[in-house]
Amino acid sequence: MEFNTISMIGLGYIGLPTAAVFASRRKKVIGVDIDQRAVDTINQGKIHIIEPELDMVVHAGVKEGYLRATTQPEPADAFMVAVPTPFHTDENGQNHKADLSYIQSACKAIAKVLVPGNLVVLESTSPVGTTEEMAAWLAEARPDLTFPQTHGEASDIRIAHCPERVLPGHVVRELVENDRVIGGMTPKCAEVACELYKIVVEGECLPTTARTAEMAKLVENSFRDVNIAFANELSIIAHELDINVWDLISLANRHPRVNILSPGAGVGGHCIAVDPWFIVAACPDQARLIRTAREVNDHKPDWVLDRVGQALEELHRTQPGATRRDLTVACLGVAFKPDIDDLRESPALGITQKVVELGCMVQVVEPNIDSLPKGLQSENVSLVSLDEALAQADVICVLVKHKSFIQMAESVKEKAVVIDAVGLLG
Numbered sequence: 001m002e003f004n005t006i007s008m009i010g011l012g013y014i015g016l017p018t019a020a021v022f023a024s025r026r027k028k029v030i031g032v033d034i035d036q037r038a039v040d041t042i043n044q045g046k047i048h049i050i051e052p053e054l055d056m057v058v059h060a061g062v063k064e065g066y067l068r069a070t071t072q073p074e075p076a077d078a079f080m081v082a083v084p085t086p087f088h089t090d091e092n093g094q095n096h097k098a099d100l101s102y103i104q105s106a107c108k109a110i111a112k113v114l115v116p117g118n119l120v121v122l123e124s125t126s127p128v129g130t131t132e133e134m135a136a137w138l139a140e141a142r143p144d145l146t147f148p149q150t151h152g153e154a155s156d157i158r159i160a161h162c163p164e165r166v167l168p169g170h171v172v173r174e175l176v177e178n179d180r181v182i183g184g185m186t187p188k189c190a191e192v193a194c195e196l197y198k199i200v201v202e203g204e205c206l207p208t209t210a211r212t213a214e215m216a217k218l219v220e221n222s223f224r225d226v227n228i229a230f231a232n233e234l235s236i237i238a239h240e241l242d243i244n245v246w247d248l249i250s251l252a253n254r255h256p257r258v259n260i261l262s263p264g265a266g267v268g269g270h271c272i273a274v275d276p277w278f279i280v281a282a283c284p285d286q287a288r289l290i291r292t293a294r295e296v297n298d299h300k301p302d303w304v305l306d307r308v309g310q311a312l313e314e315l316h317r318t319q320p321g322a323t324r325r326d327l328t329v330a331c332l333g334v335a336f337k338p339d340i341d342d343l344r345e346s347p348a349l350g351i352t353q354k355v356v357e358l359g360c361m362v363q364v365v366e367p368n369i370d371s372l373p374k375g376l377q378s379e380n381v382s383l384v385s386l387d388e389a390l391a392q393a394d395v396i397c398v399l400v401k402h403k404s405f406i407q408m409a410e411s412v413k414e415k416a417v418v419i420d421a422v423g424l425l426g
């Protein structure tokens with residue numbers, strides 16, 4: 001099948017890089033987003049998100065006339081949907097089911113411009129069955145067209161799921177190099193979707209069913225979550241037993257078939273802490289290990305915070321005259337993982353906010369930001385350099401293993417009280 005025009009619905013962290021990479025292959029790409037500001041920014045050849053190398057690819061795509069953004073869908077040969085699938089929020093607050101309303105709105109929008117021969121691919125991370133649901137929404141909106149769920153290989157519209165699997169910070173490279181799992185509602189749907197992805201993907205395009213592709217994405221992130229939970233649980237056990245967990249893991253990893261991941265301040269980001277819940281929500285009685293891993297990782301920030309509280313209590317015992325405000329805790333790192341400036345869903349940020357509530361002075365050391373985020377703007381908080389923190393803090397709490405901290409590890413080690421959640425000190 002020929003793909004002359006490709007439309008990307010949703011121009012966020014996945015949609016925009018994907019649209020730009022297709023444009024770099026000299027395909028006409030129409031990006032669609034409900035956010036007028038994002039659309040205007042992109043049409044000026046600029047970007048509204050932070051991702052290395054992306055600005056260059058978007059700028060080139062717009063300048064050469066291959067990439068254009070708009071708020072209203074237009075006819076195309078293929079539609080790719082990359083919209084958010086956050087947790088659902090009902091009257092009792094957030095639950096761990098997925099909110100599919102963004103996909104539903106995307107379907108409503110593209111249904112109007114669908115014509116026979118079109119391919120629609122869902123890229124958003126979704127619970128098993130969502131691609132079938134998407135097909136049902138499209139069919140409801142366009143009773144004049146036929147869809148795979150009723151007409152199989154003979155349908156007018158082809159439908160597939162191809163989950164994104166790129167690492168934030170390396171998106172542009174991984175979009176091209178990674179293998180892709182491509183699940184069709186029928187084998188023909190998968191075949192046509194593989195043809196689309198082969199325009200940009202240098203890795204392998206692996207055809208399967210839509211349900212397997214949906215589950216593959218959830219399983220990839222659950223695999224990581226379960227393994228990080230193992231490391232986090234070990235760190236708590238080792239602390240109880242007075243064993244250095246970093247030594248322990250590096251020794252155990254000398255076994256040829258053991259590869260324990262790194263304990264940390266918790267699991268952040270937008271994917272690994274979210275996706276496993278979609279499996280738990282679907283099979284609550286069966287997904288016991290996956291649920292427990294989530295709980296272990298979610299508990300880790302509280303454990304780190306308890307250690308800060310204990311360190312402060314200890315200081316009060318040795319300095320009976322000191323008030324809380326006389327004590328300073330430095331939090332090293334608030335990003336959700338090393339060497340990025342992304343603070344969203346960051347356990348380090350959550351811990352730091354709770355340290356502020358302990359009433360002490362708080363110094364935030366985060367070399368990747370120039371000002372404190374809203375949640376940390378309080379009179380007892382300041383953004384300082386590592387040198388300042390090392391000179392002034394009573395307690396140093398290492399929350400993210402940024403490269404610049406590793407270079408200063410020896411100086412951090414000299415501090416009397418260090419709570420090292422990430423193994424900076426080895």
Ligand code: SAJ
Pocket residue numbers: 125164165166167168220221224228261262263264265266267268269270271272336337338
């Ligand atoms: N972390 C640890 N210990 C480790 C590794 C990570 O505590 O040994 C923590 C990090 O500090 C961070 C969190 O886990 O807080 C997640 O970081 P990450 O770098 O492992 O993953 P993300 O969220 O940036 O990206 C993941 C990737 N998934 C996998 O590696 C299976 C990426 O490929 C996915 O595309 C992305 O989620 C997504 O969109 O689902």
